[in-house]
Amino acid sequence: AQSVTQPDIHITVSEGASLELRCNYSYGATPYLFWYVQSPGQGLQLLLKYFSGDTLVQGIKGFEAEFKRSQSSFNLRKPSVHWSDAAEYFCAVGARQAGTALIFGKGTTLSVSS
């Protein structure tokens, strides 16, 4: 079965500290992987994506993620968190075919403490 697991429901990080949000996937085909961020009451904003090539991908707002095929993981990292990073983060997986929808994890709520 195709699925995305985000093991951490809620994470609190001190401002300036590093962050890692975990994402594991189960997918039958070659996965395309995404991280989105959503602020309360807002739509989704794409942080970064992995289609192929270099397994370390850089995104917006200083985020990066590393694709590890052997671990079926696509963890999101940021070296120094800002208070404005507090939001809901979703990992998603999809196939290459344009007609297939993305499957989302349940999300991780990030709180930033001062």
Add this chain to the structure above:
Amino acid sequence: GAVVSQHPSWVICKSGTSVKIECRSLDFQATTMFWYRQFPKQSLMLMATSNEGSKATYEQGVEKDKFLINHASLTLSTLTVTSAHPEDSSFYICSARDPLTYEQYFGPGTRLTVT
């Protein structure tokens, strides 16, 4: 970059009425669009896949007679919530996949409140 728009951004309707939500791809032609529903503090759940010129494909548990989807053109898909009930209150998000880049673009969402 590519943009997907939704209209309206929020709507309040009375129980028993119908509401139509539009989803448009502005920069590319989308043969396939997707409709998701998101309850408060929950993830996005795929409701259906909208195919241009043919019937939509609904996910298990989604009532196709209640959530009518029409994909009349390569840039427009509509979701009509028929005979709305308070439990249909949710955040509805559409998305479209660019067939050239494979990237999936999301609309800003529509907040539906049924009173």
